[in-house]
Amino acid sequence: MSRLSLPSNFFGGVFRTTGVFRSLRGFNYRIWAGGAIVSNIGTWVQRTAQDWLVFTQLTHHDASAVGLVMALQFAPQLLLLPWTGSVADHYNQRKLLIATQATMGGLSLALGLLTVIGLVQLWHVWIFAFLFGSAAAFDAPVRQTFVGELVGDEDLHNAVALNSTSFNAARMIGPGVAGVVIATVGSGWAFLINGFSFIGVLISLAFLRISELHPNARADRSKESFLEGLRYVWKRPDLKAILVILFLIGTFGLNFPIFVSTMAVEVFHADARGYGLLSSIMAVGTLAGALLGASREKPRFDLLLTGSVMFGIGCAFAGLAPGYWWFAVALVIIGVAALTLTNTTNSLMQLSTVPAMRGRVMALRVGIALGGTPIGAPIIGWIANHYGPRWTLAVGAASGFAAATIAIGALMRWKPQPQA
Numbered sequence: 001m002s003r004l005s006l007p008s009n010f011f012g013g014v015f016r017t018t019g020v021f022r023s024l025r026g027f028n029y030r031i032w033a034g035g036a037i038v039s040n041i042g043t044w045v046q047r048t049a050q051d052w053l054v055f056t057q058l059t060h061h062d063a064s065a066v067g068l069v070m071a072l073q074f075a076p077q078l079l080l081l082p083w084t085g086s087v088a089d090h091y092n093q094r095k096l097l098i099a100t101q102a103t104m105g106g107l108s109l110a111l112g113l114l115t116v117i118g119l120v121q122l123w124h125v126w127i128f129a130f131l132f133g134s135a136a137a138f139d140a141p142v143r144q145t146f147v148g149e150l151v152g153d154e155d156l157h158n159a160v161a162l163n164s165t166s167f168n169a170a171r172m173i174g175p176g177v178a179g180v181v182i183a184t185v186g187s188g189w190a191f192l193i194n195g196f197s198f199i200g201v202l203i204s205l206a207f208l209r210i211s212e213l214h215p216n217a218r219a220d221r222s223k224e225s226f227l228e229g230l231r232y233v234w235k236r237p238d239l240k241a242i243l244v245i246l247f248l249i250g251t252f253g254l255n256f257p258i259f260v261s262t263m264a265v266e267v268f269h270a271d272a273r274g275y276g277l278l279s280s281i282m283a284v285g286t287l288a289g290a291l292l293g294a295s296r297e298k299p300r301f302d303l304l305l306t307g308s309v310m311f312g313i314g315c316a317f318a319g320l321a322p323g324y325w326w327f328a329v330a331l332v333i334i335g336v337a338a339l340t341l342t343n344t345t346n347s348l349m350q351l352s353t354v355p356a357m358r359g360r361v362m363a364l365r366v367g368i369a370l371g372g373t374p375i376g377a378p379i380i381g382w383i384a385n386h387y388g389p390r391w392t393l394a395v396g397a398a399s400g401f402a403a404a405t406i407a408i409g410a411l412m413r414w415k416p417q418p419q420a
Contacts, residue, residue: 020294023159028208029150035204037166039101042197044174046108048279049182049190050125051257052272053115055265057187058122063262063389065122067381070257071374073129076137078371085363086225088141089356093149094213098205100139105198107132108191115188140370141363144346148358152214157347161294164343168290168335171283179276229360238301238352239361241410242345243368245304245403249341251372252399253311255380256282259318259396260331262389268324281328285335290343292336299347305407307340312400319393337400342369 023029051066059065077084087096111128114120144160151159181190233239260278264270270278293299314337318330345365353361380392 020158020291021162023151023155023162026151026155026212028212029159029162031204031207032150033162033166035200035202036163037170038200039197040167040170041174041177042108042194043167044171044279044283045178045181045190045197046194047257048175048178048276049187050129051261052178052182052275053120053187054122054125055261056272058120058125061265062381063258063384064378064381066258066261067255067377067379069125069129070255070377072126073133073136074370074373074377076130076134077140077367078374080134080137081363081367081371082226084137084367085141085229085360087138088145088359088363089225090359093142093146094205094208094210096142097139097146098202100135100142101198101201101205103135104132104139105195105202107135107195108198109195112188112191112193112195115191116186117188120188137366140366141359144362144366145350145358148350148355149213149215153351156350157296157299158294160346160350161290161296161343164290164339165287165294168283168286168339171286172280175276175279175283177276179273182272182276226360229357229364232353232357233361233364236352237413238410239349241406242304242349243364244406245308245341246345246365246369247372248399248403248406249308249311249338250369251376252380253315253396253403254338254369255373255377255392255396258377258380258384259389259392262384262392263318263327266384266389268327270324274324278324278328278331282331282335285332285337286339287335288332289336289339293339293343293347299344299351301344301348301407302411303340303344305404305411307337307344308400308404308407310337310400311341312397312404315393315396315400319390319397334396341403345369 024033050069054066054069055061055063107128111120111124114124147159147163148156177193178190181187181193233243256279260282261275264275264278268274311334314330314333318327318334321327321330346362349361349365350358380395383395384392
C-alpha cells in the first residue's frame, strides 16, 4: 500500500467511532450529503434574496406582501396532500427526486433571468412561489423518506439530524452570500446561483450505488391511498399530538422571513448585509440544534416539550430585544429550539410508522408543518404592518407555549416510545 493510500474501510472506521457522524460511513449517504450541501447553500441564497426583493424593491416595506409570497409557496403542501404522500409510497424515490430537483432548479433560473433583465414584477414572484411550492410539495415527503433508503432504519435518526445539519450549515453561509450578491450585482443573480446549485444534487443522485440502497416497502396502489394514511394517523394518538404541535409552531412560529426582515429593517434599520447576517446568525442555533439531535441515539417525545418551551422563551426574548445584537442572540435560541422540534418530529414519525405508510405520514407532517403558513404568514404580516414587528414575535412565543401545553397533556396521558 502506498503511503497516501487509504484502506477501503477508512471512512467506516472513522465514522463508527464518532457517533454524531455515523451515517457518513456509507458511500451513498456521503455522496448524497455532498450534493445536498451545495444545493442547500443555493436555497438559502434564494430565500434571502426573495424576501428582500419583495420587501424592499417590489413593495415599500410591505410585510403582508412577504406573508402572501410565503402563503403561496407553502399552500401546495396542503392543496396537493392527497397526491404527494401517495406518490412517495408508490414510485421509485430516486427517480422522483431527480424530477423534482430538476424542476425547482429550472424555476429558479427562470425567475433569475426575469429579475436580471429588469422585467420582474410582484405577480411574477407570486406565480413562481406557487410553482416552486408545488414541486417542493412532491419533493419533501420523498426526500425525507429517501433518507431511510440511504442508511436503513438503524441510522435513520442520525441521518435525519445530519440532513438538518447540512441544511443549517448552508443557512450560515447562504444568507451572508445573498447579502453580498444583492448589494453588489442584484437579487436576480442570487436566484441564478440557486438554479445552478441543483446540479449538485442531480449529480449525487446519478452516482448513488443502487445495489447498496435499503428500499422501503412500496405500498399497493389504491384509490383510497390518501384516506388510508388519514385513518392510520387518526388511530395513533401519538402522531395526532405531534401534528397538533407542528401546526401551532408551523402556522404562527416558523415565520422567520417576516420576523427577521421586519425587525432588521423597521426596528434596527439594517441594510441587506445586516439582514443577511441575522439570517446567518440564526443558523448558528439551528446548526447546534441539528448536531445535538445527531448525537442522540433515539428521538424522545419529551424533547418536544423542551423544544416548545425554549421556542416560546426565545421568541419572547427576541420581541423584547433592545438592540441588534441582543436580537441576534435570541435568534440563536430560537434556532436551537426549532431544530429540536422539527428533527424530533421527523424521526419519531418515521420510526413509529410502518415503512409502506411512511410517505403518506410524512406528507401529512410536511403538509401540517408548512401548510399552515398560508394561514399564519398573512396574519403575521398584517400584525407587523399594524402593530409593529415586536408583536409578531409575541405571537410566535404564544405558539411555543401552546405547543408545550399539548406536549404536557400527551406525556401525562401516556409515555410514547418510538418503535424501532
